[in-house]
Amino acid sequence: MQSLGTVISTELSPTTMEFAFVLDTNSPVRKGQFVQTTSEEGIVFGFVAEIARANRYFERAESVAEYEREAPISSHFPIKSWEYTIADVKILGRMEKKGEHYHQQRVSLPPSPGTKVIEADEAMLKDFVGFTETGLHIGKLQHHEVPAKIDLTRLFQKHLAILAMSGAGKSHLASVMLEELLERPKEQGRIAVVVIDIHGEYVGFKFDPNYGRKVRIVSGKEICIPFRQLTPGLISSWFTEISSVGQNELSKIMREMAQQEKNERQVFGVPDLIKKVETGDMPKSTKDSLLRALYELKALNLVSQSKEIPNLRQNVQPGEMLVLDLSDMDDMRKKKLIVSYVASRLFNLRRKEQIPPTFLLVEEAHNFAPEKAKAAHNPSKSIIEKIAREGRKFGLALGVVSQRPVQLSTTTLSQCNTHIILRVTNPNDLKHIGESSEGIDQRMLRAITTLKVGEGIIVGEAVRYPIFIEIRDRKSRKMEKGKPLHEQALSYESNAKKADEEADEELEAFL
Ligand SMILES: Nc1ncnc2c1ncn2[C@@H]1O[C@H](COP(=O)(O)OP(=O)(O)OP(=O)(O)O)[C@@H](O)[C@H]1O
Ligand SMILES: [Mg+2]
Incomplete structure (x- = not known):
């Protein structure tokens, strides 16, 4: 495992909650990355919450300004070799291996200053996040090849x-x-x-x-609901003007229709329901509001006598x-x-x-x-x-x-x-x-x-x-929607031009 740096001692850390480490030269640490180090208790695991850079040569503003007036500081001093980078790590837990898998435990001792910090082990990361081999592969963990x-x-x-x-x-x-x-x-x-x-x-x-x-x-446009799948509850949820009295009447009529369908092998549709409501015995206001809803339902052209598209029971x-x-x-x-x-x-x-x-x-x-x-x-x-x-x-x-x-x-x-x-x-x-x-x-x-x-x-x-x-990238074919505007404009004009030319040709042929 690649070494990334060394735990340092600051005023605030290391503690059981956090530590900081100074990066090795060219160490590829990124903010958000998971890292690990060790303490007497075992593996201490955390993520890089922030990264800071420092350089002694640039600490005092007046000297920097003074030097830079004449020539860049780099021409006077070996500044690059004095630059160092510090990463702050939030500790997430101590990882203990039991059998094949890692388990997360509480940290009760901080890592010692001077300990090496390395990239988090992949198997440990998988266990920490809870990835499984048979899971849905939707991409990768950022900053890690996991x-x-x-x-x-x-x-x-x-x-x-x-x-x-x-x-x-x-x-x-x-x-x-x-x-x-x-x-x-x-x-x-x-x-x-x-x-x-x-x-x-x-x-x-x-x-x-x-x-x-x-x-x-x-x-x-193909979707069709067969009449027998409609329930009074569903119709009432679609048309809230139907009162509870109306819903009762509807239930009664639809129950009778269902019986008739069964006994007499009849197939009904919305127009039949409308007829039954029209001739039904109920208060006029109830009847009117029911009929308004049912006419609207008919106009929607969504309910058929028996056609069912899609047939959810078969197609799922x-x-x-x-x-x-x-x-x-x-x-x-x-x-x-x-x-x-x-x-x-x-x-x-x-x-x-x-x-x-x-x-x-x-x-x-x-x-x-x-x-x-x-x-x-x-x-x-x-x-x-x-x-x-x-x-x-x-x-x-x-x-x-x-x-x-x-x-x-x-x-x-x-x-x-x-x-x-x-x-x-x-x-x-x-x-x-x-x-x-x-x-x-x-x-x-x-x-x-x-x-x-x-x-x-x-x-x-x-x-x-x-x-x-x-x-991750898609493997399946994508339907192109919302192509860039300039491409849409180009294809529109080229189609329009083609249509013009065809019209000209037809006219010529006719003449
Ligand atoms: N992970 C990815 N890798 C490569 N291309 C991507 C990725 N995610 C999205 N894209 C591309 O970015 C574009 C927009 O993506 P998408 O249509 O999924 O956005 P959306 O959030 O569904 O947008 P809308 O709210 O408009 O529906 C698409 O061309 C898509 O192919
Ligand atoms: Mg979308």
Whole structure:
């Protein structure tokens, strides 16, 4: 293991909490890196919190100014050989090896000044962070050649939030995770994936030779809910103008219809329900409000007699992915109704164990589970919050992706036990993340603004200690959205020119 430097004695350290070391010449130490040294107790493990440089020749301002007036100080003195670098280390624990693995213990004695400091051992780092060989490989630990392989259960079971500003790499990271889920061998336990894809970013998986056969894409316009899957509760959650009296009437009528379907082998649709409400015996105001809702439901063109697209019971399979590509739809309300239906149905199917354990990934989650919204405007909010609260009990894991964490439901966010945060610069979002992500300290919060695209912090259940990671490249095919503006402009003009030329040719041929 490469020696990095030597523990020094300062006024404040070494203690059991921290120590400082002076770097060997050309020692490759970086801020945030993990290092180790020893004490009588064994291995003392920590991370470099800050690095400072000093040089005696430059301590007194007046002498520096005086010398520099004539010629650079370097021409008078061997200044470079007097420069030294000091790293401050926060101690994280003492690592004790038991069998194959390292265990973290409390430090009760500081390392002695003069002890050598070396790079942290890789096996020890893996055990400290909690990486596992069979985990999802999403990148590497920053400053170390240690692959970040995160345990599936710890990452997903208690839900995951991916938060960052636009363009920071959220969808890229989500795609990397999906690759890992699709590649996972059966022996390690495979879960199913359902993606709510708002911008059609995950459609590329279908055209990828490695993943295509495990992926099914359903576009928003194809989606069809069969009438028999509608419940009075679901309809009432979509149309809040339906009163509790209205809901009772609806339940009664729909129960009768279900009986009739069973006994007389009839198939009903929304128009049949409307007819039954029209002829039903109930107060006029109840009837009117029910009919208003049902006409709206009919106009949405979402419910069919028996067509079911996608068939969640058949299409949600272990090691496979169902992508609901809603990019072809403009109507935000309809998108929310679809998310509300799909999420409730997954919840019920999973509760009855009729589908495998599932990971539901919701892009732009602040639209579907916003913090400030009345239920009327957000039929999908309550079911997403319900999955966040109860899903882990029966293996329905939620992943929310958002560039506006402030606008995302706090219930949902607080139930996500793992947060992966990529670059964020907006102070409001940063403050919110600081408050809602347990384990993030001021130092990390400051670092979030300096992250580059593809770098991030993981905190929470998935790791034993918050860590910085570099997300790996994608292996899957990417659907190019949002090409650089100048490329879009060039391709627009060249297409327009081609169309003009074709029109000219046609005209010539005609003449
Ligand atoms: N780890 C990475 N390595 C290489 N390229 C990356 C990485 N992360 C992101 N990128 C690239 O950066 C760009 C933006 O990433 P991405 O679309 O994932 O951002 P986003 O956070 O989802 O943005 P939005 O909020 O607009 O959806 C993409 O072109 C993507 O390929
Ligand atoms: Mg995105």
